[in-house]
Amino acid sequence: MPWFVKIEKGVVNKATFDQFVPAHVAYVKDLIAQGHAAKSGYWAEFGGGMLLFRASSLDEARAIVAADPLIKNHCVEYELHEWRVVVE
Numbered sequence: 001m002p003w004f005v006k007i008e009k010g011v012v013n014k015a016t017f018d019q020f021v022p023a024h025v026a027y028v029k030d031l032i033a034q035g036h037a038a039k040s041g042y043w044a045e046f047g048g049g050m051l052l053f054r055a056s057s058l059d060e061a062r063a064i065v066a067a068d069p070l071i072k073n074h075c076v077e078y079e080l081h082e083w084r085v086v087v088e
Helices: 014-019 021-033 058-066
Strands: 003-010 039-042 048-054 076-083
Touching: 003 058, 014 021, 021 039, 048 058, 048 076, 058 076
Parallel strands: none
Antiparallel strands: 003 048, 003 076, 039 048
């Protein structure tokens, strides 16, 4: 399965964002349980982060991202890219 990356930038204040963090964590754990090898984190400087995951296609990757509570609740803007690994 190809790798995909969602690079995101926060667009709401921290208090609003933090309301949806527990749901986002549960969402990522569910992706892991489903075999998507998801990893999520944020930049050391405030305001954004990244979700790395496997999906069978770009369409599946788009559906996965659309289900993220941070997206559903308009907490972040994002870019989605297929990541082609060169060296493992």
